[in-house]
Amino acid sequence: MWKKVDSVTSDGLTSADEDDRPRRRRLRRRSRLDSLIDSSRRSDGYISDVSIPRAGYKLIEEEKSARGKVKGSVVWDFLRAFGICFAISLVALLILYQGVGVGASIWLSRWTDDPYLQNHSLVETELFLTKTYTYLAVYSALGFVQAVCALAFVGNISLRMVVASKRLHDALLENILRQPMKFFDTTPLGRVINRFSRDVDMIDSSMAKLVRMFCQQLFTVLSVIVVMTYTTPVFLAAAIPILFIYYLVQKFYVPCSRQLRRNESTTRSPIYSHFTETISGATSIRAYDVVERFALESQKRVDINNAFFYAFTSASRWIRIRLELLGNLIVLFAALFAVVSDKLTGSLVGLSVSYALQVTSTLNELVQNSTQLESNVVSVERIVEYSRLPQEPAWEVPSKEIDDDWPRRGDIVFHTYSTRYRPDLDLVLKNVSCHITDGEKIGIVGRTGAGKSSMSMALFRMIESAGGSIIIDGVNIADIGLHDLRSRLTIIPQDPVLFSGTLRFNIDPFGTHSDDEIWTTLEYAKLKSFVAELPGGLSYLCEEGGQNLSVGQRQLICMTRSLLRKTKVLMLDEATAAVDMETDSCFCVLLISQTQHNWTKESLILVLDAGRIAEFDTVPNLLENKDSVFYSMAKEANLLNYNPPHRHINEEETTA
Structure with a gap:
């Protein structure tokens, strides 16, 4: 079979004026390809995917294909999409079309065999003309009915297939x-x-x-x-x-x-x-x-x-x-x-x-x-x-309606919470228990694979609970719909996400805010002058992924979009990694002014280690303990003697 395929591929077609070097290069490529295929051929003759290791666990399984006849349920789904009543009517039209066609053929044979009409000496008689016109009228009517049925059948089947x-x-x-x-x-x-x-x-x-x-x-x-x-x-x-x-x-x-x-x-x-x-x-x-x-x-x-x-x-x-x-x-x-x-x-x-x-x-x-x-x-x-693939949990749960202003405070409780990404994988969070009161600033730190991103995904229920619960303002998030949950939380990811559309659509995709609110937020984000100079302003068209904007500008737009919602629970996943120090400082002002949280509480650090909470305390207390995990991480990063610049925030800047 492979030799037959080779005979119809482009590599087998070489022109007479080609030199030896390109031809030898293609032959070497073909030889390597054949050896690659032969090494991946299993004992049953099927060509396996050599790029995927066969030993151990595979993240991506081979695509499965059904065998045997197509199931009746598939045909039924297709008929339901087509329309059962329309399918029955089309069958009736086709039966009528073929029936009329057979009838027209039989009628034509009778017309041909009529002994009276075969006698040419009676051509001028009234009966001869009457019979001729009768045969002609019936045959024409049958042809007209057949044409109408054919038109209706072809037109309807084409429209219903769309x-x-x-x-x-x-x-x-x-x-x-x-x-x-x-x-x-x-x-x-x-x-x-x-x-x-x-x-x-x-x-x-x-x-x-x-x-x-x-x-x-x-x-x-x-x-x-x-x-x-x-x-x-x-x-x-x-x-x-x-x-x-x-x-x-x-x-x-x-x-x-x-x-x-x-x-x-x-x-x-x-x-x-x-x-x-x-x-x-x-x-x-x-x-x-x-x-x-x-x-x-x-x-x-x-x-x-x-x-x-x-x-x-x-x-x-x-x-x-x-x-x-x-x-x-x-x-x-x-x-x-x-x-x-x-x-x-x-x-x-x-x-x-x-x-x-x-x-x-x-x-x-x-x-x-x-x-x-x-x-x-x-x-x-x-x-x-x-x-028919299993979907994520229900988008809305009518029996578990929540108030429009939930969450009012942003009080979050993790109660012996555990989760995993898939049923066949190990736990990424293991019996996590902590209480985050409203207004607290929590920094989640840990080494690679400690479970930092898993906590944010758990809050949005991107991964479901394998044990325990998460309570936000007295509501178990596992009991409510995903839309009710995710629409009340905000996250600013490290990688900015923009869509093809206007700048206003990317900042306010649901059109729930006025232009004044958008411009005010843009001013705090130091983007007002930039947006004002763009052709069309808020109507400026962003390319796919925001390719016509810099990475920092994309990140600031995402910050503006997120903070415009003024939710009580705000998560930042290295949100200022793509901006400079001055913009980072401006972002702190924007954060305080737009969220209207009680920022007088001291920041706390939650240290994760292998999916468990290793430490949960203030920065000074953790740094005083030289045996703490946080101290060792700060020492490895050379941050023990680092004094970050502080920018004084006056009362006018903190007013939303």
Whole structure:
């Protein structure tokens, strides 16, 4: 199979005027690629992903693909998205269309066999004209009805397929946006992009045509059988065995084709993932001089995907040859029975043979389209799979409504709280118990992996409790909805996050504050003059990720956005790491002026060690104890003799 794939890749096509050096370089790359593939081939012949270690725990598991027939629940979900009533009406339209078409053919044969109309000497008689006009009127009416049914069928199936695709896409998007963080930690972005791009596009561009062609061809085959049975009933003796052979061929071909399509879809996701990683890490790849390694890895993944696509195309060619043979047998028997039958008129013989001639192409296309339809339903299956993934807890809990001004004080209690990122991992916080009163400034410190970020994620319920509880102003945060919780807390992350849109949208995304409030906050953040000089001011368009702004400006905008909300619980994750000392000092003024907290209380330091609280005291008390963990960390960082500059804050600056 790999040799066949190599024959159709670009590396095998070399022009006559190429010199030896580029060709040898490509051959060396191909040799390294083949050795890389051979080393990753398992005993069962499947090509494994060599970039992921096989021993021990794996953060990212291999993408799983379903096996066997597409489940009925998937088809039912697709029909519900399409519309059950519309599906039934479309079947009725198709039955009417084919019924009228068969009726028109039979009516035409009767018109041809009418003995009165065959007598040309009666052309000038009134009865001859009456019969001719009657036959013509009925045949025209049947043709008109058939045209209306065809138009209604094609138009409705196209429109409803767009609706079905939109509903499936919306369900997929809604579920993905409601996934817990462990899903994004263990799922490569390429798998998600694959479903939003290739699988959704398959429903948009192909499913309408495949469903329409399958239904039309199925009813065309049924109408052919009805007509041929009407004209030559003995045809059933030959048709039944041939149709049974058709069934056996399709029974053998469909599972193979369906699984090849699944494998082709599954092996496409690593291509997207690797391409995304390569683009985002292009600078590091060039810096470490591993461009060729990444090119080889990309080529390997593309070749694996092409192998399944090539096999799928070959299987399609295999069945077409056999279907052509069986179709020709049907034409043979239809013509033979029409000739040997004595009671058939010329028009009925012509009707029988003309319909038999349709069988070869119709049955061939029916099997092809039914197979393609079932193969492409795999895209629906993959979308439904991600639409059914377990979501994070409820966004709102009606039975646990909280006051609009909660939390009033910002009193936080950790009661023997423990948590982990995923059920199969160790605890990152272990029996944490502490009480943070309103207005207290708590600095959480600890070495790498101590659990500092885990505490902020636990407050926002990005990770759920494995034991214990967190109480904010007397309310257990595990009992309320995620929206009620997260909308009442504020965090300023170390990495600034901006979206494509206006500056005002990034500062006040929900439009709940006036321009005066926004400009006042910008003035405290020392951004007023900068924003005023921008084209459009608050209407200035920020590029994706804020690429048209500096890192410090992005961070100040994020600070302005967060502090504009004036929440009682404010978390800072190294929020001033990207700004200078003067801006850091200005930020302290902004913090005091906008949060309106009681900042007279002394700051406390919470020291974490391996997910447990090691120390919890004021800075002077911790530094006096030379055996404390905080003292050892300060000593290692050469901060024991460091006196940071202080900026006097007068009463006017602290007034919001």
